[in-house]
Amino acid sequence: MPELPEVETIRAQLDPLVAGRSIVSASSHPSAKFTPAIEAHGAQIEQVRRRGKYLLLDLDDQRELIVHLGMTGVLSVPEQAGDSPYVRAQWELDDGRWLVFNDVRRFGRIRVVPAGDYASITTLRDLGPEPSDAAFTAQHLHRALNKSSRRLKTQLLSQRPVAGLGNIYADEALWLAQVRPTARSISKPAAARLRDACIEVIESAISNGGTTLRDYRNAEGGSGNNQFYLRCYGRAGEPCERCTTPLRSMVVDARTTTWCPTCQKR
Template sequence: MPELPEVETVRRQLEPLVSNAKIIDARAHRSPKFAPALEAIGSTVANVHRRGKYLLVGLLDPGQAPGGPPSRELIVHLGMTGALHVDDTSPSDPYERASWDLADGRTLWFRDIRRFGRIAVVSAGDHQALPTLHHLGPEPFDPALDGPRFHRALAASRSRVKTHLLSQRPIAGVGNIYADEALWRAGINPGIRRVGPTRAEALLGHIRDVLAEALDHGGTTLRDYRTPDRSTGQNQFRLDCYGRSGRPCRRCATPLISRELDQRTTTSCPNCQAR
């Protein structure tokens, strides 16, 4: 499931493939989650940025000077099973949810088995229609994000620390996998509602480490995640906590446990992450 490392891996591959390409046609699944793809017809791709788990494709409208700031953005959220590919041909794919024909004959495809993904076209920077993006916390590697600021962000909610992380408000781009991994490294019980300044700073460091390492390994492919060139990530072989319920903790050998926490499966070590 694409979290920050997966989405950033996609972004890095995608940007050189589609920059400067003009979108001459598009098709989309009728669902309002995908139909906005059609609104990109006629525009030219300026760049591909990322905020949290959202891909932001800068669009130059027809007649807009190349090199200027894009007037609109094509926003793509990959959801659970979304993937983007660029092809010369038009392969038949029952899971295609949207596609954009480029002027040079190639096609950009969005495939998404479970349809948890989402596509929007908005005026540049206008994210009102996507509440989570609108209220998105700082990028994990933003130098302005430090221990005290992260501590204040965590303290702004009385939710369980893991639930708060998944809300994307204290920090952008952390999903279920990397939340479990970072909390395990930090020795923090996912269910606690208050994190002190020292532990908050440590948790921030572990989040950064977990995300950076996953990015180095091309992301985590549990089942469906693929990059634009269809390769898988390799980080699934490096997970210490997520998906390891019942297996021994790599620090203390206690069997890891899995439980529901605010309707999210959560794995943790009952010893290392005791309250």
């Protein structure tokens, strides 16, 4: 579930706790998804950045420690080593604290790569602009979406037209822009609305500390508040806030998708 707003919330909490700290030991679950965590042993963390849903920890030896939280990943910086059965990696820091990665469902991933070299992480390599980036214009989104005839919802989830939207915020942005998720092309005015909606939905979710529906916790173990402000996701059968038509849902590319059949036009 962690999408851009949740990952950004974690990034902001993590950075002051780990920046400047050296990694004095590292361990991981045996799965190849997590064993690269050990490669960061001995390096110093300079800062914590984010691209889309990826956390990028700059190391002082021209490498980056990259963490993707998957569905249920949680990072925290406790004063003792993690003891949950779901600890998938942990790094001991030189101030005695630990950077701990918990992930019940093991959908997360950890990698260490040369700084800026994302060739082996294709989703990150091909990631679209951040919603907040000046390059994320209506024209960009219009062109990017019309390059393919896949459904608009599917394209948003691909991370290529824009970075960081998952199932929750894709449904929210499409609802706000009044765009039909199953459409396979988009007009210029609709692309302009969708661009604005992506920014609005992501920025307000960051302000609300992210959305906690089941598993999401921030780096301090707290919940977000944005679940109280969702207007579409998870509300199938409830009246649309704009037009009172009951929201409908269907599975689009293996993901539950909710939309208003009246005011989200093709």
